[in-house]
Amino acid sequence: MGKKSPMRISIIGTGYVGTVSAVCFAELGHEVICVDVDRSKIDRINAGIAPIYEEGLSGLLKKHAGKRLSATSDYDFAVMNSDVSFICVGTPSDPDGNIDLGIVKAASASLGDSLRAKKGYHVIVVKSTVVPETTEKVVLPIIEKRSGKRAGDFGIVMNPEFLREGKAVYDFMHPDKIVVGSLDKRSGDIVASLYKGLDCKVTGTNPRTAEMIKYANNSFLATKISFANEVGNICKELDIDTYEVMSAIGKDFRIGKYFLNAGAGFGGSCFPKDVKALIGKAKEIGYEPVLLKSVITVNERQPGRMVQLLKSRLGSLKGRKIAVLGLAFKNDTDDIRESRSIPVIKELLDNGADVSAYDPMANGNMKKLFGNVRYHSSAEDALSGADACLVMTEWDEFKSLDREFNVMTNRLIIDGRHMLMPRKDVEYVGLCW
Structure with a gap:
């Protein structure tokens, strides 16, 4: 051309x-x-x-x-x-x-x-x-x-x-x-x-109209994610694999397969900010955007469910070493804006946990927010001696983790991104599945 x-x-x-x-x-x-x-x-x-x-x-x-x-x-x-x-x-x-x-x-x-x-x-x-x-x-x-x-x-x-x-x-x-x-x-x-x-x-x-196209675009994608998470939370209680459910409904051409991965929620510089801004604009003109508000509510609750699952297995987190794998809001970036790891780490620290963390690219950025977390140069180093592990970001290298879990004191993994294959000698807990 x-x-x-x-x-x-x-x-x-x-x-x-x-x-x-x-x-x-x-x-x-x-x-x-x-x-x-x-x-x-x-x-x-x-x-x-x-x-x-x-x-x-x-x-x-x-x-x-x-x-x-x-x-x-x-x-x-x-x-x-x-x-x-x-x-x-x-x-x-x-x-x-x-x-x-x-x-x-x-x-x-x-x-x-x-x-x-x-x-x-x-x-x-x-x-x-x-x-x-x-x-x-x-x-x-x-x-x-x-x-x-x-x-x-x-x-x-x-x-x-x-x-x-x-x-x-x-x-x-x-x-x-x-x-x-x-x-x-x-x-x-x-x-x-x-x-x-x-x-x-x-x-x-x-x-x-151009301005609204941008907001409607991002708000719809965010809505798909929160919908998948809402259904995933229900599936979790009913012992249903939500990924099997979403794989099937994603074959419907009216729905599509993208943005239906249940997990810890969305972050980044766009989705949270844009949905909230559209909510604010709607209220400014006298309209109550019920659906958009619920999209944010579901998203803000998801990280807390990670810690709830952790407490249900370990009880008190005081003095427990918890490894957090993934700090960027998504893979292939060092951006931590609205990362779902942030509220998780905050709640872990508030509960007295000893947090060790690893991200291929975002350690430095997260250190500016949490100086009292120990940051490591590999997943294995972060997992060493840990009582549990929380997987927060979809980095490809996490998919191949296997023997690295052997260095944990207690092999409990709570996966917020449907990343890992369960192992017999590891207690594997999915967030929504």
């Missing part, structure tokens, strides 16, 4: 979405300038060193840094030397679970200031995950006020991302959907053209 003539793009924010988008747009042939306030991130990107771990990211960054891709803290330089600016900054949750737009507002103001002096048409694209109406009612007014221009003088577009952490580069280059929400055809066409070269039809719509 032929590629469009290269365009000049600036990317505001170099987190997961921003950095991945930057290197992938460079791979598609565009010239990319990354903008961040963090000097260390700027220096790393310019040196071709990835600021985060993501499969395939390091190779593409080394390939394009200093050629098609650079980084700066200078908004004016970035805007003057690009045709399209993507806002890819974080949208964390506030204490009530509602979306915090502080960083988005700051980025919008900076872009507006830089746009004031620019002649010619420029497109601002919101790629950060924001609740419906944000692009039109928050971002656009700020840019208009700070730039002294009106929509039409510049373009405003909402272009959500659908990237899986650990597979984000692959997902960008092999998308199942590209959604472009614009207020006018000109800006929408420009953003759609950036993806030329990818084998995917662009879905064109308006900004608020």
